[in-house]
Amino acid sequence: xxxxxxxxxxxxxxxxxxxxxxxxxxxxxxxxxxxxxxxxxxxxxxxxxxxxxxxxxxxxxxxxxxxxxxxxxxxxxxxxxxxxxxxxxxxxxxxxxxxxxxxxxxxxxxxxxxxxxxxxxxxxxxxxxxxxxxxxxxxxxxxxxxxxxxxxxxxxxxxxxxxxxxxxxxxxxxxxxxxxxxxxxxxxxxxxxxxxxxxxxxxxxxxxxxxxxxxxxxxxxxxxxxxxxxxxxxxxxxxxxxxxxxxxxxxxxxxxxxxxxxxxxxxxxxxxxxxxxxxxxxxxxxxxxxxxxxxxxxxxxxxxxxxxxxxxxxxxxxxxxxxxxxxxxxxxxxxxxxxxxxxxxxxxxxxxxxxxxxxxxxxxxxxxxxxxxxxxxxxxxxxxxxxxxxxxxxxxxxxxxxxxxxxxxxxxxxxxxxxxxxxxxxxxxxxxxxxxxxxxxxxxxxxxxxxxxxxxxxxxxxxxxxxxxxxxxxxxxxxxxxxxxxxxxxxxxxxxxxxxxxxxxxxxxxxxxxxxxxxxxxxxxxxxxxxxxxxxxxxxxxxxxxxxxxxxxxxxxxxxxxxxxxxxxxxxxxxxxxxxxxxxxxxxxxxxxxxxxxxxxxxxxxxxxxxxxxxxxxxxxxxxx
Numbered sequence: 001x002x003x004x005x006x007x008x009x010x011x012x013x014x015x016x017x018x019x020x021x022x023x024x025x026x027x028x029x030x031x032x033x034x035x036x037x038x039x040x041x042x043x044x045x046x047x048x049x050x051x052x053x054x055x056x057x058x059x060x061x062x063x064x065x066x067x068x069x070x071x072x073x074x075x076x077x078x079x080x081x082x083x084x085x086x087x088x089x090x091x092x093x094x095x096x097x098x099x100x101x102x103x104x105x106x107x108x109x110x111x112x113x114x115x116x117x118x119x120x121x122x123x124x125x126x127x128x129x130x131x132x133x134x135x136x137x138x139x140x141x142x143x144x145x146x147x148x149x150x151x152x153x154x155x156x157x158x159x160x161x162x163x164x165x166x167x168x169x170x171x172x173x174x175x176x177x178x179x180x181x182x183x184x185x186x187x188x189x190x191x192x193x194x195x196x197x198x199x200x201x202x203x204x205x206x207x208x209x210x211x212x213x214x215x216x217x218x219x220x221x222x223x224x225x226x227x228x229x230x231x232x233x234x235x236x237x238x239x240x241x242x243x244x245x246x247x248x249x250x251x252x253x254x255x256x257x258x259x260x261x262x263x264x265x266x267x268x269x270x271x272x273x274x275x276x277x278x279x280x281x282x283x284x285x286x287x288x289x290x291x292x293x294x295x296x297x298x299x300x301x302x303x304x305x306x307x308x309x310x311x312x313x314x315x316x317x318x319x320x321x322x323x324x325x326x327x328x329x330x331x332x333x334x335x336x337x338x339x340x341x342x343x344x345x346x347x348x349x350x351x352x353x354x355x356x357x358x359x360x361x362x363x364x365x366x367x368x369x370x371x372x373x374x375x376x377x378x379x380x381x382x383x384x385x386x387x388x389x390x391x392x393x394x395x396x397x398x399x400x401x402x403x404x405x406x407x408x409x410x411x412x413x414x415x416x417x418x419x420x421x422x423x424x425x426x427x428x429x430x431x432x433x434x435x436x437x438x439x440x441x442x443x444x445x446x447x448x449x450x451x452x453x454x455x456x457x458x459x460x461x462x463x464x465x466x467x468x469x470x471x472x473x474x475x476x477x478x479x480x481x482x483x484x485x486x487x488x489x490x491x492x493x494x495x496x497x498x499x500x501x502x503x504x505x506x507x508x509x510x511x512x513x514x515x516x517x518x519x520x521x522x523x524x525x526x527x528x529x530x531x532x533x534x535x536x537x538x539x540x541x542x543x544x545x546x547x548x549x550x551x552x553x554x555x556x557x558x559x560x561x562x563x564x565x566x567x568x569x570x571x572x573x574x575x576x577x578x579x580x581x582x583x584x585x586x587x588x589x590x591x592x593x594x595x596x597x598x599x600x601x602x603x604x605x606x607x608x609x610x611x612x613x614x615x616x617x618x619x620x621x622x623x624x625x
Contacts, residue, residue, distance in 0.1 A: 064241040065223045067143045072097040078105070078214040080207040082421040084193030086179045089129050092190050097220065099192075103137055104220035105213040106175065106194045107144040109206060114172055117147035117245070121166045121195075123157025123254065124177030125291040125353040126316035127184035131155050131230060133177050133192070138228050142240060142247040143221035152254035155230050156316060158291045158354030160445070160453035161258035163199035167449060168257060172197050178291075178353035181326035181442075185319030200426030200450025204548065223247075255298045265385040265448060266459045268304065274466040276305025281345040281465070285458070286335045287314045289321040292354035295455055325352035327442055327454070329366060330623045332358055340364040346465065346472060350454035356442040357454035359461055361472025368595075368625070370401035370488050370582075373438025375479050376460050377407040380436065382467040383460055385448065392447075395425050395437040398537050398552055399564050399580045401486040404438065410483065419539045419551035420566070426450040431543045440490060440580065440625075477592070484586040487598040491581075491621035493612065495574040501567055504577070504615045508553055508565055509536055511609070524601040529557045555609075560584045563606045577616070579606055596624070 075098060078085055085102055092099045107115060122137055124130040134155040141149055150165060151157075157165070159176055166174045179191035194202045194210065202210070226238055226247075233253055237246040262268075274281060283306060287293035293314030300306045312335075313321065324331040327349035339347040339360045347360035359367040367375070377394055380386045395416040396404045408415035416434060418424035422443065428434040429447040438444040443452035444460070461472070468475060511517060512534035522529045537551040552566035561583040568576035581599045585591055590598075606612075613619060 064239045064243075065142070065225050066241050067221060067223055067243075069219045069221050070097075070100075071219050072101055072104075072217060074215050074217045075101060076215055078102050079211045080194075080202070082423075083180060083201060084176070084178075084191050086182065086189055086191040089186055089188055089190045092129060092133070099133060099136055100140065100220045100222065101214060101217050102192055102210075103140050103175070104144070105210045105217060106192075107140065107146070108213050108217075109194075109209045110172065112145065116145040118145075118172040119148040119150065119169060120146055121150045121157075121162055121169075121171050121174035122155075122177075123152040123162045123174070124155050125158070125180075125184075126154070126156045126318065127177075127179065127190065127320070127352065128186055128188060128318040129190050130177050130318070133190070134230065135228060136222075137175055138249060139223045139226045140221065142223045142226055142238060147245065147247065149249045151228075151230065151249060151251055153231065153233055153251055156291055156294075157254040158258070158295060158455075159193075160355055160449055160451050160456065161254055161295070163195060163449040163451040164258045164261050165252075166195060166197065167199040168261075170197070173202075174199075176353070180353050181324070181331075181351040181356055183320065183324050184317075184352065185322070188319060195450070198426055198430050198450050200429075201421070201423040203423050203427065204546065255295050258295065259299050259303070261448060262299065262456070262459060265383065265446075265456070266463055267384050270466050271459065271462055272304045274462060275300070280305075282343060283310050283346045283348075283462075284335065284338060284344040285311045285347070286327075286332060286349040287311065287316075288323060288325040288327065288332065288349060288351065289313045289315060289317040290325045290350060290352040290354060291316050292350045292455060295354065296350075299455070300458075320352060327351050327356055327358035328623060328625055329358075336360065336364050336366075346462065348454075348458045348461075350458075351442070354454050355445075355452045357444065357457040358442055359457070359472065361476070363473075365473040365476070367472060367476060368401070368440075368488050369438065369442045369444070370396075370403050370440050370486060371476060371479070372457065372461075373400070373436065373444050374403035374407050374483070375464065375475060376438075376444065376457070377404055377411075377413075377436055378479060378483070379464045379468070379475075382464045385446070386435065389435065389447075391435045392432055393428070393434040395428055395434045397421075397424075397439040397441075398539075398554070399490075399566060399578070400438060400440040401488040401582045402560065402562075402584065403483070403486040403488075406483040406486075416542070417539075419537065419548050422450070422452055424539070424541070424548075427541055427543045433543070440488070480591045481588055484584055485591040487581075487583045487585060487593070487595045489581050489595050489599050489603070490623075490625040491579040491603075492623040492625070493577040493579075493616055493618055494622040496577050496616045496618070498575045500615055501575040501577050504610060504612060505553065505565060505567060508610055512553060512555060522605045524604045527601045529561060529602065529605060532556050532558045561602060563602060563609070565606075565610060577612065579610070579612065579621070581606060 162174050162176050174195045176193045179189035182189035196202050233251050236249045239246050296311045332349035335349050345362050349358045393414040394408045397420045425437040435447050444457040445452040520531045534555045539548045555563040564580040566578045581602045
């Protein structure tokens with residue numbers, strides 16, 4: 001006899017596996033009653049951050065494991081953001097059942113008929129608390145009727161690889177433990193992202209359901225005695241009390257399945273010649289001590305022949321070596337400095353969970369992410385995958401520059417503009433409308449999976465270089481000459497007081513909503529900018545008609561220059577206010593300026609309109625891209 005989370009009818013619990021009666025006081029000393037269980041804590045101090053377990057409990061030759069339900073109380077701050085639930089590590093560790101609640105809400109959001117006996121994928125970027133959280137997820141998956149879990153060895157699997165595996169094995173979804181490019185360690189961030197059967201982040205209909213469940217959750221189901229060996233590759237089976245089939249977990253080598261997909265997309269023979277042939281180029285890849293290090297070593301070094309010293313910071317660390325695993329000019333400054341020496345022809349940095357990328361050319365030439373996706377679009381048939389599949393459409397997030405739009409127009413390919421968040425691209429890709437998409441936040445990817453993919457972007461660029469036999473800088477400047485240049489910059493104001501940030505955005509929206517604002521002329525440094533339109537971006541999904549409102553304030557000037565304000569949806573503390581500036585230039589004599597010089601007047605207008613420095617108490621942005 002044991003307790004299980006199921007639909008209750010009177011004093012009998014009905015579940016797909018069995019029928020049983022709740023025990024009363026004294027009827028089963030081992031289990032006790034529900035009220036007694038409320039004081040019972042999961043063993044082995046699951047809140048300690050320790051991930052070492054003495055042995056595997058519940059293997060087939062042991063006694064069956066009990067499935068228990070524990071009462072809990074809801075938290076009202078578990079609304080997933082653009083990429084799942086992100087909080088400081090101490091929130092997950094110190095708040096009773098905070099982790100358990102959210103995991104239960106994920107399982108409860110899946111229809112019981114779909115969940116029962118299903119297969120799910122679990123992995124993470126290796127940050128602090130990753131292993132501890134995975135043990136809890138495994139215990140709760142077993143108790144909630146999941147039949148099989150596929151987990152990366154040591155709990156590590158990049159976000160793109162997880163998406164790839166979900167799709168390949170036709171899992172019902174996956175749980176990815178990452179806070180992406182946010183800092184790690186005991187004082188850092190932790191995140192839980194649920195990806196659905198398409199391999200992509202759960203759409204808003206699902207995350208809203210998870211949030212609603214989190215506001216009224218009363219209990220969670222768990223097998224507290226189940227212990228998993230995360231280090232040993234192979235299958236582990238667990239006999240659960242009153243379940244006919246064992247619960248199985250497969251620990252897999254996380255790189256190979258993903259690497260095989262890349263072999264089917266790119267011409268590895270061409271890439272090997274570029275990277276290790278007679279006239280090979282010199283490259284430098286920085287994994288930033290994130291999850292992608294082993295992938296770089298296996299694919300770029302072992303298979304494509306790059307020297308071992310081409311790849312740096314490739315050992316995943318719980319705190320990313322004390323660094324901020326965000327591939328931009330500020331947090332990957334060491335790579336930028338190394339590239340400036342002229343020793344390397346191509347450089348790239350990848351973030352904590354492997355889905356973001358920064359591309360650099362010789363002497364530290366920086367490729368803006370908005371330009372990066374445009375260049376890949378313009379040279380898309382350098383990648384064999386697209387020669388076979390064709391190109392259905394392009395997509396970019398609204399704050400991303402319109403550089404991709406120019407390629408789409410020239411090639412007569414449909415262009416979609418979406419809110420920030422890869423899940424919006426996923427819907428378009430599922431409907432067969434989009435083949436390539438990108439975000440200004442260093443995210444690029446294609447329809448072979450439903451996540452952005454840093455290593456995919458690196459191989460895409462290397463494929464273009466191999467085909468064109470030009471440097472990164474020459475490819476980029478030729479692109480500007482052909483399509484014009486979208487000067488672009490982003491200012492990030494991190495850890496701003498949330499109330500101050502929201503008040504600023506509300507006041508700005510009030511200002512730009514006034515009819516008198518349209519047509520207003522701003523004169524700075526002899527240049528005039530006239531407001532053509534202004535709004536709070538709203539997106540109607542062309543596939544399912546879902547409307548997403550309040551996605552960022554836009555001020556669009558005659559000629560196409562834009563100022564955009566947005567509060568980030570992936571923060572764990574305070575708020576990050578992002579200011580985006582985009583201005584199009586076709587004069588070939590003016591396309592080689594420093595972006596900060598070219599955009600100085602628009603930056604001045606943006607700062608004057610928002611009063612962001614006065615309102616936040618900041619003298620300038622934390623990061624400039």
